[in-house]
Amino acid sequence: MTQDNIYAHFHPDEHRFVDQAAEWVARAEQHEVKRTDFLDPRQAFILTSLVNRSADVQVRFEGGHPNAERKRAIVAPDYRVLDDEEMGIRLIEVSSTDDSLGDLDHGDYMGAILGLGIKRDKVGDIYVLPTGCHFLAAAEIADYIVLHLNQVHRVHVHTGTLPLDKLQATETKLDEMNLTVASLRLDGIVSDVYRLSRAKVLVPIKAGRCKVNWKQEEDPSKPLKQGDVVSLKGFGRFKVLEVEGLTKKGRYRIRIGKYA
Known part of the structure; x- marks a missing residue:
């Protein structure tokens, strides 16, 4: 299938990502391994579609929770065992003793994280809790977030990392x-x-x-x-x-x- 034929299946605004995903697949065919940033469900669908066109490539998705919306992917040659591959995901906890913490919502936390200059594709799902929030982030920027995320919408907060198995994945409200x-x-x-x-x-x-x-x-x-x-x-x-x-x-x- 030619590149033009690939484009026919996707919106013009998606063509840049299609090119990127196609390159990951092509490199995997040449025995390279690619770990992506967090992908939304549409991007994951596009990547899966392109991987399925190649008999020599596989992909694994992980978002820190089975029902995660946003996930990182590893694109690799078909002979590689991916179960033990490091997905580069860290669980970050935000907490505070301030009573107004319970008034914060998903948008407040997202705004505070992006306000640090972090790109959206470095952040996975955000789970708002009565005591703060848990969210997933790319391992390569986790320390930066912990160091600099000290306020969310005028509420002073404490930020730290937890093991992934401590994730409290609340249902979306x-x-x-x-x-x-x-x-x-x-x-x-x-x-x-x-x-x-x-x-x-x-x-x-x-x-x-x-x-x-x-x-x-x-x-x-x-x-x-x-x-x-x-x-x-x-x-x-x-x-x-x-x-x-x-x-x-x-x-x-x-x-x-x-x-x-």
């Missing part, structure tokens, strides 16, 4: 809402979830600032289905938890979960 919509179109549901006019929703969607299941989606009419995860840059993300059926007036009853 979703704020549920019930909607009745005329159709399952992307623009209509996004409009209702974020209480924006249809016209205001069309602008970011067509500008490429909306993703469905981590894939950029620019078609406002795309129908959503149960299980889809939608993100709109600047507004957050939500999941279609259930399509419950039709009302007597022919509108769809759906249950949405907004990520806190």
Whole structure:
């Protein structure tokens, strides 16, 4: 399959990552081993697709927890045993004696981490706890985070590392809402979830600032289905938890979960 044919399967904005992943696979065919940064589920899908095209290459994913969303990968020749490979993941704990710690959310912790100048792809999943948070980070920047992460949204915190088996992987908190919509179109549901006019929703969607299941989606009419995860840059993300059926007036009853 030519490179042009590979591109046909992916959004133009994904082509840079496709090139990168294709290079990892090509080098693995030449007996090299590549450990990636943390990948989102869409990137993991692209990498898996390219690995599956080669009979001589394998890939292993690890995110610190079986249900991790973001994972590092090792791309290697098929003869290499990957079970014992060092994945380069460290568990970092953030804690504090400040009572206001319990008011912090995922975005607060993410903002504080990225505020240190760390790239998003060096950070895995973040699990918010009543006593602070646990999050996964690339081993190569773990010491830097421990040294410099001492405040999260005006709350002074203590930061340290723990063994991976001490991870408290909390379930993602979703704020549920019930909607009745005329159709399952992307623009209509996004409009209702974020209480924006249809016209205001069309602008970011067509500008490429909306993703469905981590894939950029620019078609406002795309129908959503149960299980889809939608993100709109600047507004957050939500999941279609259930399509419950039709009302007597022919509108769809759906249950949405907004990520806190």
